[in-house]
Amino acid sequence: MEQKSVFWQALIASSLVFIIGFLIGVYFEDSRVEVMKDSFYDSETKMNDFELSSKIIFQTNQSCDRVVEKSVFLANVVYAEALKLEKYDSSNKLTERFELLHRRYDLLRTMLWKDIIDNKKICNSKINTVVYLYEYTNPSFETKGMQGAMSNYLGDLKNEYGDKIILIPIASDTDLDSLNSLKEAYNITKIPMIFVNEKYKFDTLDSLKDIREAINKSMMDSANSGKKSSSQKTASLNAESVF
Numbered sequence: 001m002e003q004k005s006v007f008w009q010a011l012i013a014s015s016l017v018f019i020i021g022f023l024i025g026v027y028f029e030d031s032r033v034e035v036m037k038d039s040f041y042d043s044e045t046k047m048n049d050f051e052l053s054s055k056i057i058f059q060t061n062q063s064c065d066r067v068v069e070k071s072v073f074l075a076n077v078v079y080a081e082a083l084k085l086e087k088y089d090s091s092n093k094l095t096e097r098f099e100l101l102h103r104r105y106d107l108l109r110t111m112l113w114k115d116i117i118d119n120k121k122i123c124n125s126k127i128n129t130v131v132y133l134y135e136y137t138n139p140s141f142e143t144k145g146m147q148g149a150m151s152n153y154l155g156d157l158k159n160e161y162g163d164k165i166i167l168i169p170i171a172s173d174t175d176l177d178s179l180n181s182l183k184e185a186y187n188i189t190k191i192p193m194i195f196v197n198e199k200y201k202f203d204t205l206d207s208l209k210d211i212r213e214a215i216n217k218s219m220m221d222s223a224n225s226g227k228k229s230s231s232q233k234t235a236s237l238n239a240e241s242v243f
Helices: 002-059 064-089 097-123 141-164 177-185 206-242
Strands: 128-134 165-171 193-196 200-202
Touching (some): 064 165, 097 128, 097 165, 128 141, 141 165, 141 206, 200 206
Antiparallel strands (some): 128 193, 193 200
16 A cells, blocks of 8 residues: 555656646747747848838939848848757757747748849849758758758858858748749759759758859859949940040
């Protein structure tokens, strides 16, 4: 009888410890979610402001340099928050609130990517985009290892190039129609994928060594294009001065 009593006391005690531990975990997760929600609302406001200011700049024929500056600034804000979200997300998720918040962030990053694509076409700008599409909801052990290596590489790349590149990490499996449409438009079928300037695709660890070459080539092409455009304008002015 005493053994049964001890067993039930131990069971009740362990159950209470588990429940209390679970509730504490939920409390801390909710606290993290609230912190990230505040950051998200701030980023969402910046994103909407960026879209509106870009339209005003284009409609009033202002310098495209302002759009480039705003693109770099907003992308850096979004990237910093992505690192914070990844840090919080690395702990065990006890509720679905974090996944829902992550999906909203992915939508925000997709909107940023699409706006930058449009601005690059209008301004013929020298913005270098590095979009990192990865699995989020249920990656395999092998995929986690590959994505960890890719994330570390991209972190070093961002530190090296700074504002010369815009790094946008986006979870590809959170069921966003807008992102799926972009993936289809650029024929992106394999994940994880690093997509540089809407042109170069890198989907293996061995291919990472070629990313710098792709970025440097794009920078060189942009520089040559700028020189050519400047020469054409000079030639045009000289021709006008003759008459």
